[in-house]
Amino acid sequence: MKEFKKYFIIPASPDEVYLALTLPATLQLWTGEVAEMSTESGTEFSLWEGSIIGKNLAFEPGKKIVQQWYFGDQEEESIVTIKLHVHKQGTSAELVHTNIPEEAYEEMVEGWNENYFGMLIKFYV
Numbered sequence: 001m002k003e004f005k006k007y008f009i010i011p012a013s014p015d016e017v018y019l020a021l022t023l024p025a026t027l028q029l030w031t032g033e034v035a036e037m038s039t040e041s042g043t044e045f046s047l048w049e050g051s052i053i054g055k056n057l058a059f060e061p062g063k064k065i066v067q068q069w070y071f072g073d074q075e076e077e078s079i080v081t082i083k084l085h086v087h088k089q090g091t092s093a094e095l096v097h098t099n100i101p102e103e104a105y106e107e108m109v110e111g112w113n114e115n116y117f118g119m120l121i122k123f124y125v
Helices: 014-022 024-031 102-124
Strands: 002-010 044-047 052-060 064-069 078-087 090-100
Touching: 002 102, 014 024, 014 064, 014 078, 014 090, 014 102, 024 102, 052 078, 090 102
Parallel strands: none
Antiparallel strands: 002 090, 044 052, 052 064, 064 078, 078 090
8 A cells, every 4th residue: 555645736725725625516617527525524425427436534624624535445444634724825735645555556646636636726727
């Protein structure tokens, strides 16, 4: 299992970024796909037509999102934690994704850089 950690600078406030990552209508605006999302702990979510599925674990509005991402039948849970910090250019999003299966690591890194945060940054530029 591998871990990926990176900071992304997003030209929007932490509150705006939080809403963009948690509201289904806003998720659909920047991803171009229907999203199933809730800010209630224990609920399941689906993004990019089921390409990303998992369970919402914890939320701190405007500050933090913690999710479990599903990768089939793996023993250790794959946990995604996104912390949002005020930055002079908007928001510094601190991403930590743990327990990524070895065979999915490169695809995950590319997905975070290009599709997830890459598209979110372009949405605000």
